[in-house]
Amino acid sequence: MQLLVNIDVDDLARATDFYCAAFALRTGRRFGTGGVELLGGTAPLYLLVKPAGSPAFPGATQVRDYARHWTPVHFDIVVDDVDAAVGRAVAAGATLEQAARSANWGRIALLADPFGNGFCLLQFLGRGYDEIATPA
Structure with missing residues (x-):
């Protein structure tokens, strides 16, 4: 089994700066403007851009709130x-x-x-x- 950690964020640059500075992670692959892979921990961390107010999942009434x-x-x-x-x-x-x-x-x-x-x-x-x- 491989573990991947995904974190929804509304500001990719700010999130990348935070996680790299706070935990000495480094940028791996970029996925256009929608995400970035951070490396340096025991599992890769994926920051995924999801706008505030967007549905948490298809058909959800609960929305993302940062x-x-x-x-x-x-x-x-x-x-x-x-x-x-x-x-x-x-x-x-x-x-x-x-x-x-x-x-x-x-x-x-x-x-x-x-x-x-x-x-x-x-x-x-x-x-x-x-x-x-x-x-x-």
Whole structure:
């Protein structure tokens, strides 16, 4: 299985600048004016231009809204230094929603990108998630 991450945005240049600056990604392929592939993570990230107010899917009554929104799916980015990563992300345009806090497995900070999508920055410590894992 290969994982691809797609993020809808309404401003491709702004989104490309943000994700490259915040996470040290680099531009791969471009898909005309409709999208760009960003490389440098463990999975490619695809930024797809979708206008605000456009239907979320064919026949949908819900439309895209790039204000901060909640969704049960988000992405976590594992970093070596959560404080430094928060600094880079905020400097690039992210909003810090919860400062880094510690847990048994490491540290976590909650943020949102400029398009309203939430994400977490994780720094594993010790054995990472194995610190809290139980046998299957």
